[in-house]
Amino acid sequence: MQHLSGMDRARSALERGERFPAGLLPELVAESWQRCRDIGLDPNATPREEVLPFAQVRRKREETEGLRRLALAEMQLLYSQIAGSNFMIALGDASGMVLDTISDPVFAESAAGRAIIPGSRWDERNRGTNALGLAAMAGQPVAIYGREHYFASHAHLSCMAAPIVDSHGRVLGLLDASCANEARQQHTHVLVRMAAAQIENGLIFQECPESFILAFHPRGEYLDTLSAGLLAISRDGVVAALNRPGIALLAGLPAAAGSHFQDLFDGDFGRTIDTLLNGGVAAIRDQAGSAVLMVCRQIGQRRPRLLSATTVPVRGVSQAGARTPDFICEDEGLRQAIADLPEAVAMQMPIHLTGETGTGKELMARHIHEVSGREGAFVAVNCGAIAEQLFVAELFGHERGAFTNARHEGSAGLARAAHKGTLFLDEVADIPLAAQTALLRFLDSMEVRAVGGQHSHKIDVQIVSATNRDLRELVAARAFRSDLFYRLAALTIALPPLAVRTDFALVAQHLVQKLAPGTAITDAAIALLRRRAWPGNIRELRSALQKALIRGKGGFIDEAALDDASQERASATACPACRQNPLASRRCSEIRAIFAATEGNISATARQLGLSRTTVYKHVAEERPLREEGRP
Numbered sequence: 001m002q003h004l005s006g007m008d009r010a011r012s013a014l015e016r017g018e019r020f021p022a023g024l025l026p027e028l029v030a031e032s033w034q035r036c037r038d039i040g041l042d043p044n045a046t047p048r049e050e051v052l053p054f055a056q057v058r059r060k061r062e063e064t065e066g067l068r069r070l071a072l073a074e075m076q077l078l079y080s081q082i083a084g085s086n087f088m089i090a091l092g093d094a095s096g097m098v099l100d101t102i103s104d105p106v107f108a109e110s111a112a113g114r115a116i117i118p119g120s121r122w123d124e125r126n127r128g129t130n131a132l133g134l135a136a137m138a139g140q141p142v143a144i145y146g147r148e149h150y151f152a153s154h155a156h157l158s159c160m161a162a163p164i165v166d167s168h169g170r171v172l173g174l175l176d177a178s179c180a181n182e183a184r185q186q187h188t189h190v191l192v193r194m195a196a197a198q199i200e201n202g203l204i205f206q207e208c209p210e211s212f213i214l215a216f217h218p219r220g221e222y223l224d225t226l227s228a229g230l231l232a233i234s235r236d237g238v239v240a241a242l243n244r245p246g247i248a249l250l251a252g253l254p255a256a257a258g259s260h261f262q263d264l265f266d267g268d269f270g271r272t273i274d275t276l277l278n279g280g281v282a283a284i285r286d287q288a289g290s291a292v293l294m295v296c297r298q299i300g301q302r303r304p305r306l307l308s309a310t311t312v313p314v315r316g317v318s319q320a321g322a323r324t325p326d327f328i329c330e331d332e333g334l335r336q337a338i339a340d341l342p343e344a345v346a347m348q349m350p351i352h353l354t355g356e357t358g359t360g361k362e363l364m365a366r367h368i369h370e371v372s373g374r375e376g377a378f379v380a381v382n383c384g385a386i387a388e389q390l391f392v393a394e395l396f397g398h399e400r401g402a403f404t405n406a407r408h409e410g411s412a413g414l415a416r417a418a419h420k421g422t423l424f425l426d427e428v429a430d431i432p433l434a435a436q437t438a439l440l441r442f443l444d445s446m447e448v449r450a451v452g453g454q455h456s457h458k459i460d461v462q463i464v465s466a467t468n469r470d471l472r473e474l475v476a477a478r479a480f481r482s483d484l485f486y487r488l489a490a491l492t493i494a495l496p497p498l499a500v501r502t503d504f505a506l507v508a509q510h511l512v513q514k515l516a517p518g519t520a521i522t523d524a525a526i527a528l529l530r531r532r533a534w535p536g537n538i539r540e541l542r543s544a545l546q547k548a549l550i551r552g553k554g555g556f557i558d559e560a561a562l563d564d565a566s567q568e569r570a571s572a573t574a575c576p577a578c579r580q581n582p583l584a585s586r587r588c589s590e591i592r593a594i595f596a597a598t599e600g601n602i603s604a605t606a607r608q609l610g611l612s613r614t615t616v617y618k619h620v621a622e623e624r625p626l627r628e629e630g631r632p
């Protein structure tokens with residue numbers, strides 16, 4: 001007989017409507033299954049995917065503004081801690097409605113990722129047993145692994161949620177990390193709980209600017225940790241707020257807002273504050289007789305002021321920026337295109353980069369220099385910016401007074417400056433014809449002779465060139481020497497336009513971290529940006545994000561922080577077949593917006609979204625006329 005695991009037995013009891021044998025499931029899960037069954041949910045049915053209208057999401061976001069600002073900063077940090085493991089971090093309101101998500105792009109594209117969106121409701125009645133819904137109901141951290149989810153269709157997920165609670169014990173919101181079941185990591189649960197605790201502490205600072213904030217713990221080395229009790233207290237010694245560890249440490253005492261310092265601690269409030277304000281650590285006893293050490297974390301201000309996001313103590317936000325390398329290259333096509341780089345640079349093959357403006361040609365050239373490990377300098381020459389008559393002298397140098405306007409002391413030239421390094425010839429299509437011959441001669445011999453000089457110098461450089469023009473066309477028009485073209489383009493790498501890059505989300509995330517380390521950008525904001533056309537490519541995205549950072553005053557970028565150009569694209573409508581279903585229509589409008597952004601290119605849309613061309617076609621079929629390329 002086949003051996004059945006505890007979970008198999010529990011699920012089979014669930015499906016047959018029988019009692020769940022004791023001990024097979026965590027108690028919270030068994031109770032939740034029972035409630036779901038009692039309200040008639042069928043575990044094998046498709047869960048109700050209720051998504052509330054955006055106006056409601058916006059209202060909720062406004063109500064929870066302070067919480068959201070802190071939470072998004074923490075979510076961004078969590079994102080950087082667990083990045084690369086196929087997961088999503090969501091902020092929910094107290095009822096389990098999703099307000100914002102930040103996710104790994106792989107998860108965002110999965111069916112679950114597309115279901116956990118702002119406005120989606122994850123309460124038990126809608127989605128059966130799940131971490132967000134259960135944490136909302138139980139008011140405590142909950143992890144639901146795989147088949148513990150009530151609905152069989154959620155069995156591939158693992159979710160961990162922790163409530164964010166104020167000092168009255170009210171649940172203010174929920175933090176959730178969801179991932180593919182096989183990718184789950186034990187420490188994620190701990191990280192989520194820590195992040196929730198960090199937000200709770202942040203809220204105390206944010207909401208009590210006039211109070212002293214005191215940290216206490218029986219052991220000094222814990223005063224700086226999340227285990228420390230935090231106590232916000234007025235100048236008169238009245239407690240304004242306490243965090244959860246504080247309540248736990250003072251168990252049995254009236255540890256709540258409204259109590260007086262002396263109800264909790266055996267010591268004079270004024271004298272204790274004096275010690276603390278002198279930078280000291282106060283060693284006192286609580287009223288139950290336990291010794292604690294206490295320090296002051298905030299001196300209350302006399303008048304209230306608005307705390308800006310930066311004054312709220314948020315844990316090591318700059319780490320997020322440090323983690324990210326400068327060069328993002330997760331686009332599959334681009335990765336393939338650069339797969340041969342190490343061999344090419346080992347053989348010192350000239351590499352030619354093509355791509356529209358702002359697609360990252362110069363950064364790629366720098367990356368090539370890095371890959372080559374060459375010890376010399378990276379020297380960039382903007383070929384379009386040097387006057388024709390000076391080109392050869394600038395590149396190869398000149399002797400003293402070799403020509404009118406020659407620098408008095410002469411110059412070794414840019415090519416020699418790149419000796420043992422990389423010479424990057426940007427805008428190479430603009431090299432004057434006469435200079436092309438000199439360049440070709442140099443590439444053949446790797447020898448440089450300065451204008452007016454007698455001697456040649458052998459140099460050792462890696463050549464990288466770039467242009468956003470079509471060199472082949474220039475060759476055909478005889479504006480560029482064909483032999484030079486072939487010499488330069490031993491290996492050609494084409495940088496894709498931003499609109500078709502499959503790693504768009506990572507590029508956006510990265511740019512935000514470069515511009516403002518630790519600042520969160522939500523999935524919804526990235527989805528809107530992704531739908532836009534980007535003629536200026538990554539450079540244009542960078543300035544759009546810069547503007548969003550200025551507009552989004554909360555220290556994060558969400559949909560509202562984006563400019564009108566981004567919002568307009570959001571209104572792309574779904575196809576007639578999808579219009580009735582909120583989730584389907586959201587996905588469909590995304591497909592249609594990207595289709596528009598890529599100028600009706602079905603392959604590019606499919607590639608960017610990881611869909612088949614047939615699927616894309618289904619959603620855009622009535623958008624005639626399709627381009628040649630656009631036929632499925």
Ligand SMILES: Nc1ncnc2c1ncn2[C@@H]1O[C@H](COP(=O)(O)OP(=O)(O)OP(=O)(O)O)[C@@H](O)[C@H]1O
Binds near residue numbers: 539
């Ligand atoms: N792969 C990438 N990852 C992260 N940032 C990038 C990437 N590629 C480019 N950028 C950023 O985009 C901006 C434009 O890049 P870059 O100057 O390299 O483009 P370009 O193609 O050389 O532009 P142009 O043709 O106009 O000279 C820069 O701020 C750069 O740091």
